[in-house]
Amino acid sequence: MHKAQALVVDDEADILDLIKITLGRMDIQASTALTVAEAKRHLERNRFDLCLTDMNLPDGTGFDLLHHLSDRYPGIPVAMITAHGNMESAVAAMKAGAFDFVSKPVDLQLLRSLVGSALKLRGRAAAEDSADQPGTRLLGDSAVMDEIRHLIVKLARNQAPVFVTGESGTGKELAARLIHAQGPRSEGAFIPVNCGAIPQDLVESELFGHKKGSFTGAVSDKEGLFQAAEGGTLFLDEVADLPLQAQVKLLRAIQEKCVRPVGAQQEIPVNVRIISASHRDLNAEVEKGHFRQDLFYRINVIELRMPALRERPQDIPLLANQMLKRLAQDETHGGRARRMQLTPSALDALKRHPFPGNVRELENVLERATALAEGDLIDVEDLYLTKSDTPAPPQAEEPLDDSVPLEDYLSDIEKRAILSTLEETHWNRTAAARKLGMTLRSLRYRLAKLGIE
Numbered sequence: 001m002h003k004a005q006a007l008v009v010d011d012e013a014d015i016l017d018l019i020k021i022t023l024g025r026m027d028i029q030a031s032t033a034l035t036v037a038e039a040k041r042h043l044e045r046n047r048f049d050l051c052l053t054d055m056n057l058p059d060g061t062g063f064d065l066l067h068h069l070s071d072r073y074p075g076i077p078v079a080m081i082t083a084h085g086n087m088e089s090a091v092a093a094m095k096a097g098a099f100d101f102v103s104k105p106v107d108l109q110l111l112r113s114l115v116g117s118a119l120k121l122r123g124r125a126a127a128e129d130s131a132d133q134p135g136t137r138l139l140g141d142s143a144v145m146d147e148i149r150h151l152i153v154k155l156a157r158n159q160a161p162v163f164v165t166g167e168s169g170t171g172k173e174l175a176a177r178l179i180h181a182q183g184p185r186s187e188g189a190f191i192p193v194n195c196g197a198i199p200q201d202l203v204e205s206e207l208f209g210h211k212k213g214s215f216t217g218a219v220s221d222k223e224g225l226f227q228a229a230e231g232g233t234l235f236l237d238e239v240a241d242l243p244l245q246a247q248v249k250l251l252r253a254i255q256e257k258c259v260r261p262v263g264a265q266q267e268i269p270v271n272v273r274i275i276s277a278s279h280r281d282l283n284a285e286v287e288k289g290h291f292r293q294d295l296f297y298r299i300n301v302i303e304l305r306m307p308a309l310r311e312r313p314q315d316i317p318l319l320a321n322q323m324l325k326r327l328a329q330d331e332t333h334g335g336r337a338r339r340m341q342l343t344p345s346a347l348d349a350l351k352r353h354p355f356p357g358n359v360r361e362l363e364n365v366l367e368r369a370t371a372l373a374e375g376d377l378i379d380v381e382d383l384y385l386t387k388s389d390t391p392a393p394p395q396a397e398e399p400l401d402d403s404v405p406l407e408d409y410l411s412d413i414e415k416r417a418i419l420s421t422l423e424e425t426h427w428n429r430t431a432a433a434r435k436l437g438m439t440l441r442s443l444r445y446r447l448a449k450l451g452i453e
Helices: 013-025 036-045 062-072 087-095 108-119 143-156 172-181 200-208 244-256 282-287 293-299 313-330 344-352 358-372 406-424 429-436 440-450
Strands: 005-009 029-033 050-054 078-082 100-103 162-165 190-194 233-237 273-278 302-305
Touching: 005 013, 005 036, 013 029, 013 108, 029 036, 036 062, 050 062, 050 108, 062 078, 062 087, 078 087, 078 108, 087 100, 087 293, 100 108, 143 172, 143 302, 162 172, 172 190, 172 233, 172 273, 200 244, 244 293, 282 293, 313 344, 313 358, 358 406, 406 429, 406 440, 429 440
Parallel strands: 005 029, 005 050, 050 078, 078 100, 162 273, 162 302, 190 233, 233 273
Antiparallel strands: none
């Protein structure tokens, strides 16, 4: 691979010298320009791997150069040099396609991290544009999923904060993992955190760390999740559940790219990409005063909406077949893998079911059907679908109590079916497992999961 080449554009000579020296120590050849016009001439004559540009230039703006690069040299990542505290410009630049930003006065440690991440994109574009890479696809052949996959490739090539929206079970965390895996931070850690699962009085300590003795129970220094994600990605799931005080600190961490552990006197620089998600409408949470508007503006630089399963029913056959293959790896019957298949009527019933729990619910339905179906065919009555326009299964005549979560309701159906079979076989588990079409090991797992002694 050729020696890395960078184009640095700024009308302050001392800034150019500082950045050029820093890049030189990283074995990067830097060409400098004082104006937009001079930068364009450099681009015509040389091939660059990275461009760093100031926002305000004598004959234009960094946006002018960004748009020029996007149109003619889309493979070159562009980082903006912004005035201290001018996050509006930084956010606008990332919305326009900038890779990242660095504030004046330039923090050299952050600059080196930014440049290192940008250079990791070299040679990756062709591979990432392939939608057929194993393990890097969100399953589905629908137009909406094609669009999602292409957008993920684009999002992976910059460092802008991404806000993933969508109902529960639509694959928000999977999308975040793919953005991380296909980008320059793939070698770093992907740290997922469910903000709603952290006790409110421990949120700041969990996110930013704490010093020994900073509060009762702090018996030693503790690294926060931001530090754990250094060089990688921090995925804040259900970010709407963060208490307001923690939201203030999160806002500062994003703006200043540094955190202050609880009880610490100094801030620590962090190089972390933020991807957040929520199934709630954050605009509504902002209006209610439950979520800070300025924080929403920072984390929602780019929004990625994951579609509900009912919006893409044509993807259900592919999803179902892949799930059944995966389930077959864990299930054996008579010494061979069970190759379960859906009957045409069962597949039609799945395509017409609304799936309020989305892909996660589909997986639960198929896991249950695999356990309860006799033989290797799954028919409509094995699915035990509720609240749909599919033909009603035997137990479906009783009304569904809206106050009971769907998973609890389906677990109750499974529990009754297993208990009934156990009673028929006089609690002979081997015979019951055979009658239910599952292994004895699988039956034991389900008995434990359902709390049946």
